[in-house]
Amino acid sequence: MPDGVKGNMARVLIIYDTRYGSTKTIAEWIAEGAASIGHVAVAVQNVAEADPRDFDFIVIGSPIYEEHPLPSVVNFLAANRDHLNDKDVALFVVCVDYGEVPKEELVQRYVADLQARAAGRVRAIEVFGGYLDVNKLSDTDRNLIEDFAKLMGIPITQVNKLDKQSARKFGAQVAHFLEQP
Numbered sequence: 099m100p101d102g103v104k105g106n107m108a109r110v111l112i113i114y115d116t117r118y119g120s121t122k123t124i125a126e127w128i129a130e131g132a133a134s135i136g137h138v139a140v141a142v143q144n145v146a147e148a149d150p151r152d153f154d155f156i157v158i159g160s161p162i163y164e165e166h167p168l169p170s171v172v173n174f175l176a177a178n179r180d181h182l183n184d185k186d187v188a189l190f191v192v193c194v195d196y197g198e199v200p201k202e203e204l205v206q207r208y209v210a211d212l213q214a215r216a217a218g219r220v221r222a223i224e225v226f227g228g229y230l231d232v233n234k235l236s237d238t239d240r241n242l243i244e245d246f247a248k249l250m251g252i253p254i255t256q257v258n259k260l261d262k263q264s265a266r267k268f269g270a271q272v273a274h275f276l277e278q279p
């Protein structure tokens with residue numbers, strides 16, 4: 099049992115991967131929202147070090163790059179099917195298309211790779227707005243974004259769609275599921 103967890107508390111693990119930090123920030127906001135409900139113990143782990151075995155509810159999320167979640171997150175779901183199949187699961191993605199396209203369409207487009215590999219009972223799916231600052235990207239990522247911007251005929255320098263409230267709300271929703279099995 100993780101340190102500081104009382105025997106009767108439900109345990110929630112939020113797993114993420116990130117290139118530039120925004121998905122980690124959202125994972126931490128989700129954790130705050132879940133912890134605000136009071137009866138749950140919450141942990142946040144990078145996918146590279148995550149171990150779902152001691153937890154009851156797994157929330158797992160990825161940023162979207164070139165229309166797909168990161169392979170690390172997709173592979174984690176595939177590799178941990180045996181550890182996830184008796185647990186509740188929630189999936190989320192982070193992307194800058196948020197708000198431009200109806201959410202149902204973004205779920206179909208961007209969450210499908212995760213859904214296809216998620217064992218366990220998928221209780222919730224969410225799409226969050228992301229953050230992009232062209233000046234902070236690696237050369238490879240900046241070139242991709244600049245090519246895309248040229249193709250679309252629009253300048254892209256910075257996009258900030260991060261929303262703490264919606265992430266906290268999702269975390270609270272997850273914690274509420276643990277009250278109503």
Ligand SMILES: Cc1cc2nc3c(=O)[nH]c(=O)nc-3n(C[C@H](O)[C@H](O)[C@H](O)COP(=O)(O)O)c2cc1C
Binds near residue numbers: 118121161164
């Ligand atoms: C090279 C590149 C490709 C991207 N591709 C997409 C995409 O296909 N769809 C989308 O909505 N957002 C796309 N994004 C935006 C990212 O999903 C967004 O910046 C996200 O917040 C990054 O998360 P991170 O900071 O956790 O890595 C892309 C960003 C970069 C740099």
